[in-house]
Amino acid sequence: MQLEEFGWNQVFSAAFDSYRQRGFSPGRVCRCHRESFLVWTPEGEFDTEATGRLRYTADSPDDWPVVGDWVALLPGYALIDAVLPRHTKLSRKQSGAATEEQILASNVDVVFVVTDPGRDFNLRRIERYLLMVSESGAQAVVVINKVDLMDDPSSWAAKVAEISGGRPVLVLSARTGAGVERLRSQISSGKTGALIGSSGVGKSTIVNRLLGYERLPTRGVRDSDGRGVHTTTHREIIPIPGAGLLMDMPGLRELQLWGGTESADGTFSDIGALADNCRFRDCLHGVEAGCAVLAAVADGGLDRRRYDSYLKLRKELAYLETKVDERAALETRRKQKRLHKQYRGISKRGGAKPF
Ligand code: GDP
Numbered sequence: 001m002q003l004e005e006f007g008w009n010q011v012f013s014a015a016f017d018s019y020r021q022r023g024f025s026p027g028r029v030c031r032c033h034r035e036s037f038l039v040w041t042p043e044g045e046f047d048t049e050a051t052g053r054l055r056y057t058a059d060s061p062d063d064w065p066v067v068g069d070w071v072a073l074l075p076g077y078a079l080i081d082a083v084l085p086r087h088t089k090l091s092r093k094q095s096g097a098a099t100e101e102q103i104l105a106s107n108v109d110v111v112f113v114v115t116d117p118g119r120d121f122n123l124r125r126i127e128r129y130l131l132m133v134s135e136s137g138a139q140a141v142v143v144i145n146k147v148d149l150m151d152d153p154s155s156w157a158a159k160v161a162e163i164s165g166g167r168p169v170l171v172l173s174a175r176t177g178a179g180v181e182r183l184r185s186q187i188s189s190g191k192t193g194a195l196i197g198s199s200g201v202g203k204s205t206i207v208n209r210l211l212g213y214e215r216l217p218t219r220g221v222r223d224s225d226g227r228g229v230h231t232t233t234h235r236e237i238i239p240i241p242g243a244g245l246l247m248d249m250p251g252l253r254e255l256q257l258w259g260g261t262e263s264a265d266g267t268f269s270d271i272g273a274l275a276d277n278c279r280f281r282d283c284l285h286g287v288e289a290g291c292a293v294l295a296a297v298a299d300g301g302l303d304r305r306r307y308d309s310y311l312k313l314r315k316e317l318a319y320l321e322t323k324v325d326e327r328a329a330l331e332t333r334r335k336q337k338r339l340h341k342q343y344r345g346i347s348k349r350g351g352a353k354p355f
């Protein structure tokens, strides 16, 4: 395969210039497992690891390779020495108390937010996913799978269209194949798609249907509680015949957002448009005074549940912002302390007094 078919373009090529001059080769990470990476190169697939230099200097998630990354490989494809700047990145907050970003995948062009007409169907969760995608920089398409189980498919699509802000909504069946070609046509050659959504909505079945064979293991949904069972946990990019590349993103149990409050306004573009008519520019749409958003809620023009969902997500992001700021301040203080100690060490040994 040519690098272009893996998504290589002029932007990556320009970013790679200085590496090329030093004899490095470009490659794309198509799978990660702990500290080992499978990369695609024009010469084939290679299993690699990071160089010692990268291990020691990588101090943020931005420096460490994730699936989807373009990387600079030492001659001989032995080791990854650097990650090229990402075109898009799909992130969430790490689970647990830590205020840290976890990058799930990079350089994805279109994210398919997959749901089904079962218990998973939840407009509020779709909004959350759409926010995550909008923050990533990728395009979003909503997929409602299992059309074979629906009496009135168009009503399902209409419900989603109300909240999808003009993003395409595809209704299809991975089981029967109905509508699947429309998904394929969304990923042109050289583009990378990704499937996200709860376990059990049929992401692996969609990949297998597009491939025409059972590449990924699929699992039945437990009848008792309707929840999907984990089948695979690794993320992998797979070339799709007659199209570009597709990544299954299994096992995202927790979807804590990572991003700024402005991404809420980007996702809820209807609310953003209403906000243009608020009396105050910095209106937070929480109190009446001249707020066009609240007026729309009052007269029924804006669904109250959607408004509540917007406020909730924005609050979550605002909280995250303060946590991120606190952490940055803490780190600065720690660094200063360390420097201060070093200076004291120097002055005790009779060196120049810095203060
Ligand atoms: P994943 O966890 O999202 O990857 O979901 P799977 O692909 O493992 O599918 C979960 C279950 O849903 C399996 O039992 C599939 O056979 C079933 N399934 C997937 N797609 C469809 C569909 O279009 N229609 C129906 N009726 N079942 C489907």
Ligand code: ZN
Binding pocket: 275, 278, 279, 283, 284, 285, 286, 290, 291, 292, 293, 294
């Ligand atoms: Zn307002």
